[in-house]
Amino acid sequence: MKVFAKLALLPQGWARDVVIEVNAEGVIDGVQCNSSADGAQVLDGVLLPGMTNLHSHAFQRAMAGLTEYRQHEQDSFWSWRELMYRFAANITPEQLQHIAHWLYIEMLKAGFTGVCEFHYLHHDRDGNAFTDPAEMSQRIVNAANASGIALTHLPVLYRYAGFGQQAPKPGQKRFIHDLECYQRLLESLQKTVRNSHHQLGIAPHSLRAVDEDSLREALAMIDALDNNAPVHIHIAEQQQEVQDCLQFSGERPVQWLQRRFDVNRRWCLVHATHINEEERQTLARSGAVAGICTTTEANLGDGLFPIANYCQEGGAFGVGSDSNVSVSLVEELRWLEYGARLQAQRRAVLSNTEESVGQYLYSRAVRGGALASGRKTGAIAVGHSADFVVLQESELSDSPVPNARHLDHWLFVGHSARVRDVFVAGKRVVADGRHADEETAWQRYQSTLKVLLQA
Ligand SMILES: [Zn+2]
Known part of the structure; x- marks a missing residue:
């Protein structure tokens, strides 16, 4: 395949009249600038490297919008979690696949080309393993295959209800693994993702849910299969979590992790929301990716990650x-900047003299997302997966930052859909804003919702 774009964002910056050649495996094997469109398929818009959505719990899509009312005087993440457990209790494998299929189509249409699925709904409703222990994981893989999105599958290791090996609560029974079962799950999934453009990693759920020994063992298990595979963990989403960790160990969660493990570029620390200056600086130096989930963190009242200082220190994020609750690349990036503006009481926080806010945010989140995915993606460059987005051009022709205006317009002006085409591993999965399966997937999703809400 050979495509041509008038304007493209390459690792070295904006380039004009770009021809990209993609081989049969869906990998880029040639990029020429200032070239002619001869013999190439001409793309109608601005070409951007594809973004990985670095943190998703697919099943939770089906409860979006259902918890926006006050139940207690002090509704919080923890009271929301009780509702989420009740909702998770009934989901069947088939229902999970229908939810994830529709969700992944929504992600593609929003401009995401990959997703890291932090998957913890492993067992049946009684908490027993399915005949195939990878049954629920397989449904996620099926949904990714059917939608065309690139998947980094992160089966969760969940052992305890809280610090100090507290016994799991009844609402957590579908999540729980012992180490032997977890190893069998990983080995089975490694066979599933082999020879595909998907990637396997691990997700020790949180320092609440795994102890130090379990975390070491999980790392050894994934190293034996793939010693570059990504490692994701929920780390400091809530003040209560920080307090519990301090009480248990005398250390804060990020500090505890940094002092015991080699937290490097393989790691993605999801919700490193509550960190002090020392933790923030160490994280920025480590090369690990801070996984920021702006809309969910806002929805759950978590807090704001100190993005401005972290970026000044050169920290990686996605x-x-x-x-x-929101499946929008635009909202995630826009509110990351807006959170920083509201905190700093000034404009254009995440930018520099060379890059507009849109370009600064997009190019860094693409790099961080790619790193967290463990896949070779996120750059229009030879050797990378041909994952890209074609963005409708902006009409703002006399902007002071002419090339970046398309990104700035997309991320900050209204909510109009500007994503025209989406390619994953060289295959066009969204064409002119439409996905081929969107009607059938939507119908199945709606019927699934109906059944789940009746339960
Ligand atoms: Zn999460």
Whole structure:
């Protein structure tokens, strides 16, 4: 395949009249600038590298919008979690697949080309393993295959209800693994993702849910299969979590992790929301990715990650839609900047003299998302997966930042859909804003919702 774009965002910056050649495996094997469109398929818009959504719990999409009322005087993440557990209790494998299929189509249409699925709904409703222990994981893989999105599958290791190996609560029984079962799950999934453009990683759920020994063992298990595979963990989403960690160990969660493990570029620390200056600086130096889920963190009243200082220190970050209350790349990036503006009481916080806010945010979140995915993606460059987005051009022709105006307009002006085409591994999965399966997937999703809400 050979495509041509008048304007493209390459790793070295904006380029004009770009021809990209893609081989049969869906990998870019040639990029020429200032070239002619001869023999190439001409793309109608601005070409951007594809973004990985670095944090998703697919099943939670089906409860979006259902918890926006006051139940207690002090509704919080923790009271929301009780509702989420009740909702998760009934989901069947088939229902999970229908939810994830529709969700992944929504993600593609929003401009995401990949997703890291932090998957913890493993067992049946009684908490017993399915005949195939990878049954629920397989449904996620099926949904990714049917939609065309690139998947980094992160089966969760969940052992305890809280610090100090507290016994799991009844609402957590579908999540719980012992180490032997977890190893069998990983080995089975490694066979599933082999020879595909998907990637396997691990997700020790949180420091609440795994102890130090379990975390070491999980790392050894994934190393034996793939010693570059990504490692994702929920780390400091709530003040209560920080307090519990301090009480248990005398250390804060990020500090505890940094002092015991080699937290490097393989790691993605999801919701490193509550960190002090020392933790923030160490994280920025480590090369690990801060996984920021702006809309979910706002929805759950978590707090604001100190993005402005972290970026000044050169920290890597990416964005995720997490609870999928909002499936919008635009909202994740826009509110990351707006949160920083509201805190700093000034404009254009995440930018520099060379890059507009849109370009600064997009190019860094693409790099961070790619790193967290463990896949070779996120750059229009030889050797990378041909994952890209064609954005409708902006009409703002006399902007002071002419090339970046398309990104700035997309991310900050209204909510109009500007994503025209989406390619994953060289295959066009969204064409002119439409996905081929969107009607059938939507119908199945709606019927699934109906059944789940009756339950
Ligand atoms: Zn999460």
